[in-house]
Amino acid sequence: MRRTLVALTAGLLLLGGSQLPASAAAPAAPTDLQLSWINTAVVKVSWTDAGEANIVRVETDSGSSYTLRTTKAGALNEFTKAGSNLAPVDRVVRISVASVDDAGVESAPLVSPWFDTIGAPRPTFTAGTPLADGSIKLDWTLDPVPADTTPNDPLDRPSTNEHVDVQVVESPTVKGQSFILPAGTTTVTVPPLPRPYAINILTLNEWILRGGATGQSSMVFTAMTAGLTLPGTAVYSNPVQLTAIAGARLCPNPTVNCPDPSNPFVANPGIVTELQSRPDAAHPWKTIGRYSNQALKFLVNFRVYGGSQYRLFVPAWSHLNGKELTVAPAISTSVRTTTVQTRYVAVGFNTSVAQVGQPVTTTVSIQPAATVRADLQWYDGKLWRHATYIPLTNGKGTFTFKAAGRGTTRSWRVITPAMTMNGQPIAATTSPIFKLTVR
Known part of the structure; x- marks a missing residue:
């Protein structure tokens, strides 16, 4: 009884197996996968197959992958893609292409050589130094660049494809313009232009554009204001009161982003104001008072001990507000004279x-x-x-x-x-x- 049951079961299995369909053969893998730049920023991907549909993937050296593109059967076996959209930046990746039949069965993938997507280094402003002629000297640093672990890969570009773009952003007082600099440049002098205006430092290559307002690579070169009012006559050793004004304009475009377009100058943290005096034009200026973190308009009392010339001097000023650096050149008022009796x-x-x-x-x-x-x-x-x-x-x-x-x-x-x-x-x-x- 037991032996008969076993024999019957084996027969049923043999009969059932003979009715299963044969496995479908996978389509042939594509051939001749080519990656090339058609200009300084766009990649062409092409391959050869027998007219099947295809799936194109990006594979990373960490083992992950994602679909970049799918094509229908009979479609053109090529496409173009901007380098910045082809693969994640600062990684090592490769492209794979597989053919897909009507049943959704994929062929073995055809893969490209590994290639890197090392992006341009991120710039960060370190200083903006106003010069006497109204120009400004800019200095910035560049982040370290990852090592190239795939030298001479199919998408390597010459270093001349990377550059630094110093952009003077258009404002009501100045037209936008760019100063294109070689890769690795970390300083430039922008010639005199009407202030205020914004400046962006950007680095770019075939894989990415970095900098500008998205990081500490945006700066406003602004204007300072200074004013001084004091009595024309004073009495020896008596106190006199002066009215001082010192502030920077923080609104490159007062019609857009200035809280008070009629008065774009505001008191700013870190501005140092110096009251200077001298007996006459034959003598050098001497600082007799130094004031910081004052309101835009403030009062100062001091005693006089002789007739003097006075001026308010505001040294060059810079301030980092979040990610934006604001810089203003030094300014001084015209000479004021007080006669002492x-x-x-x-x-x-x-x-x-x-x-x-x-x-x-x-x-x-x-x-x-x-x-x-x-x-x-x-x-x-x-x-x-x-x-x-x-x-x-x-x-x-x-x-x-x-x-x-x-x-x-x-x-x-x-x-x-x-x-x-x-x-x-x-x-x-x-x-x-x-x-x-x-x-």
Whole structure:
């Protein structure tokens, strides 16, 4: 019984096997796979087959693959593709082509040699240095380039196919233009152009374009503004207040991306403002105050100790905001001049009313504490008349006289001469008027 069952089962298996269809033969593999550049950026892929449909894949050296293209039976056995769309950048890959029959059976793949897709190195701005003539010197670095592990592969291009493109982006004040530089260049000077304008550094070859606004390879060469207002006259050792303006324009296109098109200049972090002075044009400028991180418009108080020329100087400035570098050249205001007068600490008579013949003492005390002669004057109703000179020693002096002119009230004043103190000029200065009535 058991033996019969086994024999029957074997017979059924033999009968069933004889009814199965034979396996379909795979189509023949394509031949003559060719990869070539038809220009500096487009690859042509071609092969030969018997008219079957095809599937073209990209295989990576890590073992992964993906379909690049499929073709129908009888279709042309070639296509073109930009290098930037052919395969992932900075990898080692190859192209495979297989024929596919109507049942979807694939042939053995025909594969190309391995080739690299090493892209142009990414640029990163390191400095923008404004020059005196209005041009700007640009410096950048380039990322390391991966080693070529497939030398002389079918898609290797000469190094002249890689270059650096310095783009001056069109703005309301300047037309766009490019400066094409050889591969590996890391510096260039852009000639004077109306500011502000944006600059992009891009590197490109057959596989990729890198840089520009997508990374730290975008820069704005902008304009600085500076203003200074201060009194034309001041008193020795007294404080004066000046109004300063210092900022950079951050809007290359104020109609598009400027918060306030009517006032595109804004206070910017890192801007340093210097208040400078000198006695006259024969002397060099000296910094007497340095201010940073101020508002666009700010006030400064300082004491004056002699007549001087002043200016506000803003050194060249650069600022990295996210991925964009902004640079502005140095700027200074025109010269402002402040005349400094003597300060009268005390001036006048010891009394305002005196009897005829009564001694009256004039006291004068000034700053700076100079040794000079003060001119005591009185007013006759039409002109100021000289009365006497009062010698001042270390800024102080007195003079006593007898009152005369019964029934009169006269106005008096003192004038100190022009002088120099510590190399700075002090202007001739008239004191406040004081009066004396004689009875």
